Amino acid sequence: MPDRDTVIASVPTGLWVGGEQVPAVDGRTFPVFDPADGQVLTEVAAAGSADGARALDAAVKAQPEWAATPARERAEILRRAWELVIGRRDDFALLMTLEMGKPLAESYGEVDYGAEFLRWFAEEAVRINGRYLPSPSGKGRILVTREPVGPTLAITPWNFPLAMGTRKIAPALAAGCTVLVKPAAETPLTMLLLGRVLVDAGVPPGVVSILPTTDAAGLTGPLIADTRLRKLTFTGSTGVGKALLEKASQRVLRTSMELGGNAPFVVFADADLDAAVDGAMAAKMRNNGEACTAANRFHVDNTVRAEFTAKLTERMRSLRMGPGHHNGVEVGPLISEKQRASVDALVRDAVERGAVVHTGGASEPGSGYFYPPTVLSDVPADARILREEVFGPVAAITGFDGEAAGVAVANNTEFGLAAYIYTRDLERALRVGAALESGMVGINRGVISDVAAPFGGIKESGLGREAGTEGIEEYLEVKYLALP
Numbered sequence: 117m118p119d120r121d122t123v124i125a126s127v128p129t130g131l132w133v134g135g136e137q138v139p140a141v142d143g144r145t146f147p148v149f150d151p152a153d154g155q156v157l158t159e160v161a162a163a164g165s166a167d168g169a170r171a172l173d174a175a176v177k178a179q180p181e182w183a184a185t186p187a188r189e190r191a192e193i194l195r196r197a198w199e200l201v202i203g204r205r206d207d208f209a210l211l212m213t214l215e216m217g218k219p220l221a222e223s224y225g226e227v228d229y230g231a232e233f234l235r236w237f238a239e240e241a242v243r244i245n246g247r248y249l250p251s252p253s254g255k256g257r258i259l260v261t262r263e264p265v266g267p268t269l270a271i272t273p274w275n276f277p278l279a280m281g282t283r284k285i286a287p288a289l290a291a292g293c294t295v296l297v298k299p300a301a302e303t304p305l306t307m308l309l310l311g312r313v314l315v316d317a318g319v320p321p322g323v324v325s326i327l328p329t330t331d332a333a334g335l336t337g338p339l340i341a342d343t344r345l346r347k348l349t350f351t352g353s354t355g356v357g358k359a360l361l362e363k364a365s366q367r368v369l370r371t372s373m374e375l376g377g378n379a380p381f382v383v384f385a386d387a388d389l390d391a392a393v394d395g396a397m398a399a400k401m402r403n404n405g406e407a408c409t410a411a412n413r414f415h416v417d418n419t420v421r422a423e424f425t426a427k428l429t430e431r432m433r434s435l436r437m438g439p440g441h442h443n444g445v446e447v448g449p450l451i452s453e454k455q456r457a458s459v460d461a462l463v464r465d466a467v468e469r470g471a472v473v474h475t476g477g478a479s480e481p482g483s484g485y486f487y488p489p490t491v492l493s494d495v496p497a498d499a500r501i502l503r504e505e506v507f508g509p510v511a512a513i514t515g516f517d518g519e520a521a522g523v524a525v526a527n528n529t530e531f532g533l534a535a536y537i538y539t540r541d542l543e544r545a546l547r548v549g550a551a552l553e554s555g556m557v558g559i560n561r562g563v564i565s566d567v568a569a570p571f572g573g574i575k576e577s578g579l580g581r582e583a584g585t586e587g588i589e590e591y592l593e594v595k596y597l598a599l600p
């Protein structure tokens with residue numbers, strides 16, 4: 117395992133533009149913090165609109181040649197990038213823990229998951245196909261082809277600093293698109309290191325640019341307005357997603373939106389309760405609870421609610437909290453003081469309305485943005501925590517009576533990303549799985565992300581899908597050639 121200073125010193129801190137490390141045009145930089153102690157890890161270049169314009173020029177210039185590069189060659193480059201990320205697994209994992217806070221074991225999990233998109237889409241790059249058919253009228257023939265959509269802007273969040281980037285970059289490159297990446301201001305280091313890997317893997321100059329900034333709107337606004345940009349792919353909050361959709365609509369720009377969630381975790385009376393608690397721990401505590409797929413609300417049939425609450429409380433209480441790179445730590449700090457205050461406000465609101473605290477419930481003063489694993493029960497229906505994304509280690513439990521009530525309460529949200537159900541009854545699992553209004557449903561499983569499965573939401577949780585065989589379609593345009 118490298119030490120903290122060595123890994124930080126190995127990170128390129130300039131912008132990646134035209135295949136090179138460059139300073140920002142105006143020379144500005146900004147600090148990146150360790151959320152475990154609030155200390156500055158390093159400073160990185162801060163991209164402004166002039167840097168965005170330079171990167172888009174490079175992407176537009178590189179686009180035709182990259183699109184014309186044989187799919188097999190694009191695939192080989194992606195495959196090499198997967199090997200290089202895995203070769204630097206320790207560096208990526210420690211770096212992610214340092215800038216984002218999650219426990220090291222979780223960071224290793226993300227390195228493997230995030231790298232896997234590079235390998236998966238290397239395999240998909242050579243399977244982009246079309247269709248041929250004679251017209252039913254007998255008067256012509258139809259040839260359908262797929263072409264790269266073109267220069268793409270990818271905006272990513274801080275919670276999965278590697279995977280949210282590779283889930284966009286890999287399919288875009290596989291499809292033959294050039295990409296500009298704007299990582300979250302809190303976690304630019306992992307993406308900057310990935311930039312080094314992509315160059316080393318043979319990605320040609322201009323094909324990928326990486327533009328950290330503290331002025332997200334100032335950088336991306338002019339890019340979205342530029343007619344040469346052909347696609348916007350965003351992962352982040354629903355609020356920012358809506359604002360970006362409004363801007364994109366002015367140009368009828370192709371968009372993919374992976375937005376917020378409010379996942380219900382529904383435990384039916386016939387569930388294997390121990391398995392449900394295992395699943396609940398995974399669905400709630402993965403990534404410190406800072407996952408869009410995180411179980412936000414636990415709806416438990418009243419016949420088993422007390423037992424489920426007791427078992428979950430015991431498990432949550434036993435978790436060890438501390439800096440993510442310390443041995444044995446299972447819960448790291450949250451990303452920022454703002455995030456900690458937001459989690460705390462949701463808990464206080466629920467308690468003021470009558471929720472019962474079983475463990476946790478308040479943050480302790482001290483350096484680092486820690487919030488203890490918390491279990492609340494008897495959470496009233498009007499509590500904000502049932503309607504808003506918590507993004508922290510808090511499990512809010514409510515009861516229901518019977519299957520229909522369980523489905524109704526689960527669907528009572530404007531979000532529709534992930535949902536989880538626990539039942540031993542196969543018929544019920546399929547019936548409820550079909551009735552739930554969400555893009556993904558875990559059935560007796562607490563972790564659902566899979567490189568080979570379509571990831572995405574319905575309702576206000578998003579548009580389009582990432583990963584799976586569906587993911588590459590987001591970067592392809594369909595063209596119809598009418599033949600005699």
Ligand code: NAP
Pocket residue numbers: 271272273274275276280298299300301302329330331332333336351352353354356357359360373374375376377407408409505533572573577578
């Ligand atoms: P966020 O505040 O929406 O930020 C996401 C990204 O958008 C960041 O890079 C951010 O830059 C940028 N951004 C913010 N305002 C912008 C603007 N006006 N114009 C252009 N870009 C802008 O979300 P977050 O707090 O980083 O991430 C948490 C959210 O992401 C949660 O809601 C979570 O559910 C969602 N998420 C969804 C998925 C999914 O697949 N559906 C996956 C992971 C996370 P700055 O960092 O500079 O603010």
